[in-house]
Amino acid sequence: MNQRIVVGIDGCAESAAAAHWAAREALLRNAPLLLVHAEEWFSPLSIPAARSDARRQWAQALLRKASEELREEHPQLDISAESFDGRPADSLASAASSAGMLVLGSRGLGTLTGFVLGSVGMAVLHTVEEPTVLVRATEDAVPHARGEHSDRDIVVGIDIGRPCDALLTFAFDEAARRGCTLHALHSWMLPPLAGAASAYSPEVNAQIAQNMSTGLDDMLKPWRDMYPTVGLDAQVMVGHASEQLLKTGSEAGLVVVGRRIRRSSIGTHIGPITHAILHHSTAPVAVVAHE
Structure with missing residues (x-):
């Protein structure tokens, strides 16, 4: 089996575009797709531990929804999902270390802030030696994200x-x-x-x-x-x-x-x-x- 495709998910439009792009790439390669959500959990004394539990439940729901959406669109695709606790850059790099490709939204929100300009994205690009694809979801980039240009040069x-x-x-x-x-x-x-x-x-x-x-x-x-x-x-x-x-x-x-x-x-x-x-x-x- 071909090496899996790993995609970072954080709930923003850019990561959704990246997930759909990664799914089509996985089909081209006959490879499994792994959806990854990574977040570093903080629980200061002033914040109840339940807050972190709620965030974990949100992350699981996010991955479940993304997986179901992609399976509906690509029923033949082998899709799995995993949530990591820890620094997002480290978690994404670790997940990509045995993968054939890492796919990221180029301008994320929340835990995956700023893949192009932010510290997480730059750290990932500096660290990962596997091919890394960045996908946008701006108005100009929508046709690319939807795969309408997937057969273009x-x-x-x-x-x-x-x-x-x-x-x-x-x-x-x-x-x-x-x-x-x-x-x-x-x-x-x-x-x-x-x-x-x-x-x-x-x-x-x-x-x-x-x-x-x-x-x-x-x-x-x-x-x-x-x-x-x-x-x-x-x-x-x-x-x-x-x-x-x-x-x-x-x-x-x-x-x-x-x-x-x-x-x-x-x-x-x-x-x-x-x-x-x-x-x-x-x-x-x-x-x-x-x-």
């Missing part, structure tokens, strides 16, 4: 200067499952003037673009051979990578970006391009950790 951002095998494998796997075209995008900036007018020569820029295209094709060749049925559109564009990815991915079913695995606790774990995509993409965003 996939866009993946690539840096040809660094190896990104895990990123490409994930993107090609997803395109193969969905039977859609994969758009592989590499962006580069025009050379700074720095006193050299030749840097803006059309001939020089054309040669740079050609070298970039050759490098992208060379990087993609092993995956072209491994996935001969996947339609591939490889593009080299001039401009900021985040802007080009957002533009190209505005009508995509999924945008795939990477993050470098960093063992150090110091410094950023999510690069500026991935950070920008998480903030502004209306399409679901898959963040793939790789060396």
Whole structure:
């Protein structure tokens, strides 16, 4: 059996959208789906213990309702649910450690506050090395969340200067499952003037673009051979990578970006391009950790 899909649930519209997206992904993978609610229970002396019991009952009712709704929509899907006591980021990371994918709402409320901007979401993205998909439920993102764009193309951002095998494998796997075209995008900036007018020569820029295209094709060749049925559109564009990815991915079913695995606790774990995509993409965003 394929590895299960784990989705965080907290009762908000974003987590509901994430659950429906995760259910469709589980069907594509023939994998079980695990709904997870995580909350750190506090019971100060001034608050009766019964308050915590009520919250636990609410969490169980939330998971039960979400499970029933998904089973009604996808009766063939293997669905289970689990509630964790403890720090949400730690609980979600633990649940995802043996999973094939973690799915989160991109702007949660309550215990899963702010997956894009908040500490919980950032902590999860920093920690989890499994592919993590963030799904929005804003007005612009509703078609994506409902699955109306589930058969649309996939866009993946690539840096040809660094190896990104895990990123490409994930993107090609997803395109193969969905039977859609994969758009592989590499962006580069025009050379700074720095006193050299030749840097803006059309001939020089054309040669740079050609070298970039050759490098992208060379990087993609092993995956072209491994996935001969996947339609591939490889593009080299001039401009900021985040802007080009957002533009190209505005009508995509999924945008795939990477993050470098960093063992150090110091410094950023999510690069500026991935950070920008998480903030502004209306399409679901898959963040793939790789060396």
